[in-house]
Amino acid sequence: MAMQNKNFIGIDLGGTNIKIGCLSANMKLLWKISIPTNAQMGPAIVIDRIVDAIKETANKKNIPLKTIKAIGIGTPGPAKYSQGIITRCSNLPKFTNVPISKILKKKLGRPVILENDANAACFGEFVVGVGRNIKNMVFFTLGTGIGAGIISDGKLLYGSGDNAAELGHTIVNINGRLCSCGQHGCAEAYASATNTAKRATEAIEAGAKSSLKKVLNKNGQITSKDVYEHLAKGDKLAKKITDETAEVLAVLCINSLHYVEPEKIVFAGGMIAAGKPLLDRIKYYFKQHIWKIKQENTVEICFATLGEDAGIIGAAALARET
Amino acid sequence: MAMQNKNFIGIDLGGTNIKIGCLSANMKLLWKISIPTNAQMGPAIVIDRIVDAIKETANKKNIPLKTIKAIGIGTPGPAKYSQGIITRCSNLPKFTNVPISKILKKKLGRPVILENDANAACFGEFVVGVGRNIKNMVFFTLGTGIGAGIISDGKLLYGSGDNAAELGHTIVNINGRLCSCGQHGCAEAYASATNTAKRATEAIEAGAKSSLKKVLNKNGQITSKDVYEHLAKGDKLAKKITDETAEVLAVLCINSLHYVEPEKIVFAGGMIAAGKPLLDRIKYYFKQHIWKIKQENTVEICFATLGEDAGIIGAAALARET
Structure with missing residues (x-):
C-alpha cells in the first residue's frame, strides 16, 4: 500500500525520439528510456508504443504501474495544451487534432497533462535544476x-x-x-x-x-x-x-x-x-x-x-x- | 456605522501635478482634485499638502475620513514599491529614500500601498476600463x-x-x-x-x-x-x-x-x-x-x-x- 500513487511518469515526445522517465515524488529519477518516435506510423501506433514501453519498463524495473499517480507529456507547439490536444506539429506530421491526454488516460488509467516541450524543460530546470x-x-x-x-x-x-x-x-x-x-x-x-x-x-x-x-x-x-x-x-x-x-x-x-x-x-x-x-x-x-x-x-x-x-x-x- | 471603511483614496503623484481621487468600493469616483506638486519644496511639505488636501476635500464633500479603508499611491519608478519607499525619481528630485507609505499611514491612520504609476494606470484600465x-x-x-x-x-x-x-x-x-x-x-x-x-x-x-x-x-x-x-x-x-x-x-x-x-x-x-x-x-x-x-x-x-x-x-x- 505504501508504494501506491507515489511516482510520476514524464514523457518528452519529440520528432526523432520519445524519452520516458519515472520519477519519485521528490523528483528522483527511478528509470528512463528512449525509443525512436517513428512518427510516420501515425498517432495510434506511436501512442500504443508509449503505453507498451511504460508497462514493460515498469515491470522490468519492479516499480509497478499502480505506484504511478499521474503522467506528464511535453510536445512541440502549437497545441491546445489545456485541453490535452496536439492540434498540429511540424515534427509530428501525422498528429492532427490528437487528444493524446484522453487516450493515454484511458489506456493507463491515470491523469495525464499535456505541456509545451520548452515549458516542460523550463519547469524541470526550475524545480530541480x-x-x-x-x-x-x-x-x-x-x-x-x-x-x-x-x-x-x-x-x-x-x-x-x-x-x-x-x-x-x-x-x-x-x-x-x-x-x-x-x-x-x-x-x-x-x-x-x-x-x-x-x-x-x-x-x-x-x-x-x-x-x-x-x-x-x-x-x-x-x-x-x-x-x-x-x-x-x-x-x-x-x-x-x-x-x-x-x-x-x-x-x-x-x-x-x-x-x-x-x-x-x-x-x-x-x-x-x-x-x-x-x-x-x-x-x-x-x-x-x-x-x-x-x-x-x-x-x-x-x-x-x-x-x-x-x-x-x-x-x-x-x-x-x- | 454603515459608512465606515467602504471607500478608497487613489493618489497619482507626478512631477507636475498630484491628482487625488476618492472612490467607492465598486470604483465609482466620488470626488477628485488636482494640486500642483511643487516638488522643490521637498517630500515633508509635499506629503503634508497631500494630507491636508485629502482632509479638506473629504470634509467639503461630506465623505468623512473614517469612511476610507485604504490608500493607494502611484509614482514614477524606480522605487522599492513593496517596501513603500520612493528611492529616487527624476521627476521628484528631492525625494530620496522617502518611506512615503509609512508617513502617510502615520498621518492618515490607514494602510497605504505604493505602486509604479504606469502599473497603477494599467490596473485602473484593467479593473474598470x-x-x-x-x-x-x-x-x-x-x-x-x-x-x-x-x-x-x-x-x-x-x-x-x-x-x-x-x-x-x-x-x-x-x-x-x-x-x-x-x-x-x-x-x-x-x-x-x-x-x-x-x-x-x-x-x-x-x-x-x-x-x-x-x-x-x-x-x-x-x-x-x-x-x-x-x-x-x-x-x-x-x-x-x-x-x-x-x-x-x-x-x-x-x-x-x-x-x-x-x-x-x-x-x-x-x-x-x-x-x-x-x-x-x-x-x-x-x-x-x-x-x-x-x-x-x-x-x-x-x-x-x-x-x-x-x-x-x-x-x-x-x-x-x-
Whole structure:
C-alpha cells in the first residue's frame, strides 16, 4: 500500500525520439528510456508504443504501474495544451487534432497533462535544476529554433491561449533577417543553432575566408558544432558568427529582464555544448547593451544543468502539480 | 456605522501635478482634485499638502475620513514599491529614500500601498476600463517616455524586484538609436511622444522639407501634437515620422504577444490624442510584421478609455486589493 500513487511518469515526445522517465515524488529519477518516435506510423501506433514501453519498463524495473499517480507529456507547439490536444506539429506530421491526454488516460488509467516541450524543460530546470530557490526565471533552448519558457512568481506563464513565451520570435532587429515564421528580425533568425550555422554557410558562399570552407565542401553543410570547433581553433569567421549569435542572445536577455525581471536567465539545448566561450560572449554583450541608469543588474545568465533529462523531469513535475 | 471603511483614496503623484481621487468600493469616483506638486519644496511639505488636501476635500464633500479603508499611491519608478519607499525619481528630485507609505499611514491612520504609476494606470484600465472581462493585458503610456504595465492571469506582473514591465526599454533595433537610458534601439528612443517630436526636429535640421519647419522656427521646438496636426494637413515628413512611430509600436505589440500573450494591448498617455490615424497605422504595421504561421492572431490593439483618471482609479483599486 505504501508504494501506491507515489511516482510520476514524464514523457518528452519529440520528432526523432520519445524519452520516458519515472520519477519519485521528490523528483528522483527511478528509470528512463528512449525509443525512436517513428512518427510516420501515425498517432495510434506511436501512442500504443508509449503505453507498451511504460508497462514493460515498469515491470522490468519492479516499480509497478499502480505506484504511478499521474503522467506528464511535453510536445512541440502549437497545441491546445489545456485541453490535452496536439492540434498540429511540424515534427509530428501525422498528429492532427490528437487528444493524446484522453487516450493515454484511458489506456493507463491515470491523469495525464499535456505541456509545451520548452515549458516542460523550463519547469524541470526550475524545480530541480538551476532554478531551485528562485521564483522568476526565463529559459531558452537553442536548437533548430529557439524554444522558451517563463516562470513568473513561481508558476509557468501561459498567457490567454497557452502560447505565451514564444521568445524566439520576438523581434530584435526591425526589418532584419527573414525568419522561417515569416517575420523579419526574430532572435531565432540569427541565434538558433540552425541559423548560426546557416549564417556561416551564407558568409562563405558570399566569399568570406574561413577554415569552415573545407567542412562545407566536404560535408555539404556546416553545423553550429563546426562553428564552435573552428572558433576554438582561431577562425575569424567563426568568431564573427559567434559574436553575432551572442549579441542577439544578449538582447534577448535584456528584453526578458525588462519584460518579466527574472532572477536567472537560463540557456539550454544542443548549442550550449559550445560552453564557456559562448556564455562569456553573451555576458559580455549583455554588459555592453544593458541600460546604464540602473546599477542593480542582478540577473544571472547561466547554462542549464539537467541536459536532456529536463523535459521528462519537468513533465513529471507538472504531473505532480495536478 | 454603515459608512465606515467602504471607500478608497487613489493618489497619482507626478512631477507636475498630484491628482487625488476618492472612490467607492465598486470604483465609482466620488470626488477628485488636482494640486500642483511643487516638488522643490521637498517630500515633508509635499506629503503634508497631500494630507491636508485629502482632509479638506473629504470634509467639503461630506465623505468623512473614517469612511476610507485604504490608500493607494502611484509614482514614477524606480522605487522599492513593496517596501513603500520612493528611492529616487527624476521627476521628484528631492525625494530620496522617502518611506512615503509609512508617513502617510502615520498621518492618515490607514494602510497605504505604493505602486509604479504606469502599473497603477494599467490596473485602473484593467479593473474598470478596457480591460474589464479579460485576464491578460499589456498597457503602454506614450508620454515623455514609454511607461508600461503587464496583467498576467488577472494580476500585475512584478518580477523579482518590482521593476518588471519596463517595456519602453526593450530593444527593437539592435545597435539602433541611442536612448536616454544608455541603451541603443529601445522602443522609447523612437516612439515616445518626446522622441516622435525629436525625430521630426532632427529631420528638419538635417534638411527635410516640411510644414513643421515654420513651427520649429516660431516656437523653437516641435511637439508630437504638432506632428499629428501637420499629418492631418498632409505633410509628408509628419507622415514619415508617424509611420516610424507606429511601426515601432507595432513591433512592441508583436513582442508583447510573444512574451505574455494578452487578450488586449492598450495604449494610453498624451499621444493617443492623435486618435484613429495613429491607431490604424499601428494595426497596419502589426499585420505587416506579425508571423504568418499562425492565423489565430486574436489580440486586440486599442486605446485606453479612462484618460487621466486611470492612475487614481488604479491606485484606489490596488488599495482595495490589500
